[in-house]
Amino acid sequence: MDLLEYQGKQLFARHGVPVPAGKPAKTVDEAVAAAEEIGYPCVVKAQVQIGGRGKAGGIKVANNRDEATEHATNIIGMDIRGFTVHEVWIEAASDIAAEYYASIIFDRSAKAPLFMLSTQGGMDIEEVAERDPKALVRLHVDPLLGYQDFHGRRLAYEAGVDADVVRPLGALLGKLYDAFVAEDATLMEVNPLIVTGDRKVMALDAKVTLDENAAFRHPDHAALRDTAVEDPQEQMARERGLTYVKLDGNIGILGNGAGLVMSTLDVVKYAGGEPANFLDAGGGAKAEEITSAVEVILSNDKVTAVLFNIFGGITRCDEVARGLIEAFASIKPTVPFVVRLDGTNDQEGRALLEEAALPNVHVEQTMNGAAERVVALAGS
Amino acid sequence: MAILVTNDTKLCVSGITGREGTFHAMNNRRYGTNVVSGVTPGKGGQDVEGVPVFDTFAAAVAETGANTAMVFVPPRFAADSILEAAEAGIEVIIAITEGIPAHDELRVYNHLKQAHPGTRLVGPNCPGILSPGKANVGIIPASFFSEGNVGVVSRSGTLTYQIGNELAQRGFGNSSIVGIGGDPVPGTSFIDVLELFEADDETELIVMSGEIGGSAEEEAADYIAEHVTKPVVAYIAGFTAPPGKTMGHAGAIVSGTAGTAAAKKEALEARGVRVGQTPTEVAELAAEIAGSLAKS
Numbered sequence: 001m002d003l004l005e006y007q008g009k010q011l012f013a014r015h016g017v018p019v020p021a022g023k024p025a026k027t028v029d030e031a032v033a034a035a036e037e038i039g040y041p042c043v044v045k046a047q048v049q050i051g052g053r054g055k056a057g058g059i060k061v062a063n064n065r066d067e068a069t070e071h072a073t074n075i076i077g078m079d080i081r082g083f084t085v086h087e088v089w090i091e092a093a094s095d096i097a098a099e100y101y102a103s104i105i106f107d108r109s110a111k112a113p114l115f116m117l118s119t120q121g122g123m124d125i126e127e128v129a130e131r132d133p134k135a136l137v138r139l140h141v142d143p144l145l146g147y148q149d150f151h152g153r154r155l156a157y158e159a160g161v162d163a164d165v166v167r168p169l170g171a172l173l174g175k176l177y178d179a180f181v182a183e184d185a186t187l188m189e190v191n192p193l194i195v196t197g198d199r200k201v202m203a204l205d206a207k208v209t210l211d212e213n214a215a216f217r218h219p220d221h222a223a224l225r226d227t228a229v230e231d232p233q234e235q236m237a238r239e240r241g242l243t244y245v246k247l248d249g250n251i252g253i254l255g256n257g258a259g260l261v262m263s264t265l266d267v268v269k270y271a272g273g274e275p276a277n278f279l280d281a282g283g284g285a286k287a288e289e290i291t292s293a294v295e296v297i298l299s300n301d302k303v304t305a306v307l308f309n310i311f312g313g314i315t316r317c318d319e320v321a322r323g324l325i326e327a328f329a330s331i332k333p334t335v336p337f338v339v340r341l342d343g344t345n346d347q348e349g350r351a352l353l354e355e356a357a358l359p360n361v362h363v364e365q366t367m368n369g370a371a372e373r374v375v376a377l378a379g380s
Numbered sequence: 381m382a383i384l385v386t387n388d389t390k391l392c393v394s395g396i397t398g399r400e401g402t403f404h405a406m407n408n409r410r411y412g413t414n415v416v417s418g419v420t421p422g423k424g425g426q427d428v429e430g431v432p433v434f435d436t437f438a439a440a441v442a443e444t445g446a447n448t449a450m451v452f453v454p455p456r457f458a459a460d461s462i463l464e465a466a467e468a469g470i471e472v473i474i475a476i477t478e479g480i481p482a483h484d485e486l487r488v489y490n491h492l493k494q495a496h497p498g499t500r501l502v503g504p505n506c507p508g509i510l511s512p513g514k515a516n517v518g519i520i521p522a523s524f525f526s527e528g529n530v531g532v533v534s535r536s537g538t539l540t541y542q543i544g545n546e547l548a549q550r551g552f553g554n555s556s557i558v559g560i561g562g563d564p565v566p567g568t569s570f571i572d573v574l575e576l577f578e579a580d581d582e583t584e585l586i587v588m589s590g591e592i593g594g595s596a597e598e599e600a601a602d603y604i605a606e607h608v609t610k611p612v613v614a615y616i617a618g619f620t621a622p623p624g625k626t627m628g629h630a631g632a633i634v635s636g637t638a639g640t641a642a643a644k645k646e647a648l649e650a651r652g653v654r655v656g657q658t659p660t661e662v663a664e665l666a667a668e669i670a671g672s673l674a675k676s
Contacts, residue, residue: 106482108564108594111489143486144494184483186564214481216456245625258562259591262617262627266641267658269620278627283519283537311541313507313521326604343541344521367542370662 008206016342249274317349382511501567528553
C-alpha cells in the first residue's frame with residue numbers, strides 16, 4: 001500500500017524523523033485556515049500518488065492569505081496525469097541549502113534492507129544513478145543486527161555530504177530505519193532530504209510503501225488507504241477478499257493461482273485478445289466466491305467475453321461450475337463465457353455445466369483452445 | 381532418489397489440528413508420506429486420526445524422530461513456528477502459509493542462515509514438494525503425476541500442475557516437484573533446487589517455471605551456465621503484465637524494466653536455456669529434449 005506524501009511525513013514524524021510543520025486540507029477553507037496557522041511563506045502541495053506534481057502546477061508557494069486561497073482553489077480538484085487532487089498539504093516553506101536523496105528498500109535479492117544515499121537529491125534519482133553511478137552510495141543492513149551508527153557514517157562519508165551534517169544525517173537515517181522496521185514498510189524514499197540554512201536536516205518529501213501482509217499488527221494502517229484513487233472494481237474486489245487487478249482490455253479473466261492467471265493473460269494476448277483484468281480466485285474457492293468474482297468481472301462494462309481457466313488442486317472444478325451456475329441465476333450475464341476446467345473433479349464440473357445448459361457458455365478442453373475461443377467470441 | 385522429500389521423510393505438521401492442516405496432513409498420509417506427529421500448542425497429548433499431537437516441536441522431534449516439518453498455521457504465527465522447528469533440529473521445513481509479513485520472512489531467512497545453516501526452508505506461500513511414488517508434503521494434487529526423470533521447480537502452484545499435466549500427457553513422469561513459492565523472500569531459491577536436481581541420479585531433465593518480479597530467474601540463468609550439465613527448459617509467466625502492479629504473488633511485481641518476463645527470457649536464452657512462451661510449448665520443448673536424450 002502506497003502512502004500519500006503527507007501520510008508518509010506524519011508517519012516519519014511519529015518515529016522522530018524531522019519534517020517541516022504542516023497540515024492536510026480537503027477544502028479551500030481548511031487550506032487557508034492551515035496556512036494562517038502555519039504562517040507565511042508556506043507551500044500548498046497537491047496530494048496524489050504520482051510524480052511530476054511541481055511541473056503540473058500542483059506545488060505552489062503562498063506568501064499571504066490571498067495567495068493561499070488562490071493556490072488552494074486552483075490545486076484542489078486539479079487533474080495531475082489522470083489523478084484528481086482531493087487533498088492538499090500545507091507546509092511551512094523551508095530554507096534549502098542542499099538537497100540530498102535517501103532511501104531504504106527491501107532488497108529481495110540480498111535478503112536485507114538496502115540504504116541508498118546521494119548528495120544529488122531533488123531530481124530523478126534513476127537519472128543520477130545512470131549518469132554517475134558513484135553518486136549513489138549503497139549499503140545493506142543486517143536485519144538481525146539492525147541499524148548501527150557506523151552505517152550512517154559510512155553512507156555519509158562515502159556520499160560526500162557536508163562534514164557538519166554527518167552526525168545529524170546519521171541520526172535521521174537511524175530514525176528512518178526504525179520507522180521502516182516498526183511500520184513494516186517495504187520502501188521509504190526521501191527526495192529531497194534537505195539541509196536548511198541553519199544546518200538542520202529534514203525530510204522534505206516522503207514516499208512510503210507498507211506491507212499489507214503485516215496489517216494485522218498495524219490496525220492504524222487501514223485508515224491510510226486512499227480509497228478516493230482506488231479503481232471501483234479493485235475496491236469491490238478487495239472488499240470481497242479477491243485478488244483483482246484491472247487492465248485495459250475487454251476479456252474478463254478468472255483463474256486459480258497467481259501464476260496460472262498470469263499465464264492465462266499471456267496466452268489470451270498471444271491469441272490476439274486484450275485481457276480486462278487479472279483475477280485470482282485463490283486456492284479452494286467455493287461456489288459463492290466464484291459468483292462474487294463473476295459480479296466483479298462484469299461490473300467492468302468494457303467486458304465483452306469472459307474466460308474461466310481452472311486447474312483444480314485444492315480448488316474443486318465442481319465448486320467452480322456451481323458458482324458459475326449460481327452467477328447465471330442471479331445476475332444473468334449477457335456476454336459469452338468460455339470455461340476450461342481441468343484437475344480435481346473436472347468431469348463432475350463439466351457434467352454440471354452440460355446439465356445446466358447455460359446460454360452462451362462454451363466448454364473448452366485446453367488452455368490454448370480456450371484462449372482462442374474467447375478471443376473469437378469477444379470481438380474487438 | 382528424489383530430492384528433499386523421500387522415503388526417509390518423517391513428517392511433523394504444525395497446525396495439524398486446524399481444518400486445513402488436518403485435511404492435508406491426512407491427504408499426505410494417504411499418499412504414503414510417513415506422518416509421524418503434529419504440533420499445536422495446548423493440544424499436546426491429543427491425536428489426529430492416530431497421529432500424536434505435541435505442544436512443542438522439541439517434544440515432537442524427541443518422541444517421534446521427525447526430520448521434516450510442514451507449517452500450516454495462520455500468517456501471524458508462521459514465522460514463529462518455522463523458527464521453533466529449526467531450533468528443534470528439523471532439517472527440512474516446508475511452509476505452506478500465505479501472507480506472512482515480509483519483515484518476518486527477512487528475519488527468519490537471515491536467522492536460519494546464521495544459526496541453522498543445515499536447515500532448509502522451502503516456501504513460504506508454496507504448494508509443497510511431491511516426489512511421486514515416495515512422499516507428498518503439501519497441497520500438490522498427486523494424482524496428476526507419476527514417477528519419472530523430469531525435475532520441476534516453480535514459483536507458482538497451479539502453474540506447476542498445468543505444466544506437469546502437459547508433461548504427463550506426453551508420457552513424462554517426475555523425480556520431484558518443488559514449489560518454492562511466490563513470496564519476496566523464499567527460503568529456497570531456484571539455484572538451491574537446481575543444485576539438488578543436478579546431483580540427483582533420477583533427474584535427467586529440469587523444468588523451471590518462473591514469473592515476473594525480482595531477479596531469481598536471472599540469477600538462476602548464471603548458475604545454470606556454470607554449474608548445471610543437465611538440460612533445463614524454462615517458462616516465465618507474466619509477459620503481458622503491466623509494470624507497477626502486484627500480480628497476486630507478493631513477489632510478482634515489475635518495477636521499471638527490472639524483473640520483466642522479457643528480461644528473464646533473454647537472460648536464460650543467452651545462457652542456452654530454452655524458454656517456452658506457453659505451458660504447452662514448455663512441455664513440447666521438454667518432450668523434444670527428452671526424446672533426444674533417449675536416443676543418445
